[in-house]
Amino acid sequence: MANALHKQQQFGLRGLSLEVLGTDACTACGSCVSICSSILALGDRIASVAECGVDTGRCYHFCPRTVPFPESAGLAGDLGYKGAVGSYLDYYIVRNVNLSADNKYQYGGVVSTLMSRALEVGIIKGAVVTRSSNGFPYPVTASTREEILKAAGSKFALSPTNMEVNRAVNNPGANLGVVGLPCQCTSLKKMQLYPGKAEKEGAISIVLGLFCTWSLTQLGWYRLLKTIGKTDVDRVDLPPPPAEVMEIFSQGARHEIPLEEVKEQIRPGCHVCLDMTAENADISIGMVEGLPGHNTVIIRTEQGKFLFQSAVDAGQLEISTLDDTRWQHLAEASISKKNRAINNAQNREEALPYYKRIIKLKERIEKQ
């Protein structure tokens, strides 16, 4: 009996391949890459390239879309329901005090400012951030403020951030900050809680999560860039409704692509994603509707609060109140994303275990 159960539940590469890797549930977060030589990434294409006989492995346990192990069972986002925007300590409207036309910040520059501050006060020794080359995103470990600033700005195609985390935690004395999308933050929290991590205790010290409604495949992003004939991208933005376009700035010129065309290139794994506000990060950061040059900031953990307060006390960030109307709107948008994801999971032909788990959350979310 015990043997039969064991065969059903496989917690290694075999289980990962049956449940997530190579299926439409995979987010290309990169958490199963750079652990061993059996899984490789080419851009955002993640594939197993060798057999592996290990019954239980980090690849399976780090994945944001596998069953939580006991220590990670309390996590939110794709793993559970903790209220419309997850649990939090506080929230604000925030911006960097030195915003100027020269900055490459996406909005208020809060992400780059907080990560630079973490480096400055010694909370971290390196920051895993996302840069781009010829318009394509890739993860790097930055060890100076200048390197962090070079990664400012949003890249709307997926980059396997956590593969760089898996590589960098092996450096002696690694002490990392990571900027990640919500799916990546869930996995980072799983890594922090993983019981077998003894020698790497404390290797990930701060996780800054970006709000995210969807992300594009790299192939899809390539197709979109082809339509405007550019690869040297300076900035990409999604202006609020009624503008139904993606704006791409390249060599001083502005190009637009209809949002309808852009959305055709969304990664399938994003259509079944429950997490808009990076519910498992230390601090979550997004835009503020109707207020350009500012960020919505949700402080979730004591470590996040300490870093945030340190940047405010140093005069680097300016904060103001996030009013009830905006907060309510954010909560509604977050719940809408969860409901959409569950409906999509119900309509998919393949009955993957991840889909079954999120469908079970439906009742709790509807009570909201």
Ligand SMILES: Cc1cc2nc3c(=O)[nH]c(=O)nc-3n(C[C@H](O)[C@H](O)[C@H](O)COP(=O)(O)OP(=O)(O)OC[C@H]3O[C@@H](n4cnc5c(N)ncnc54)[C@H](O)[C@@H]3O)c2cc1C
């Ligand atoms: C794919 C994607 C979808 C998003 N969707 C929304 C949304 O629906 N609503 C919303 O309010 N905000 C969304 N954001 C977040 C928003 O675009 C800003 O990143 C956020 O408000 C922080 O602004 P900032 O000025 O503080 O960032 P900056 O100071 O400019 O720093 C940006 C940081 O983002 C990191 N980054 C850039 N691209 C990626 C990527 N692909 N993967 C991981 N890290 C990356 C960079 O490394 C950098 O550290 C999205 C971001 C991305 C990348």
Ligand code: SF4
């Ligand atoms: S979601 Fe991430 S960890 Fe899971 S299979 Fe895909 S790339 Fe690997």
Ligand code: SF4
């Ligand atoms: S929508 Fe979800 S799965 Fe897709 S990139 Fe954003 S957080 Fe990851």
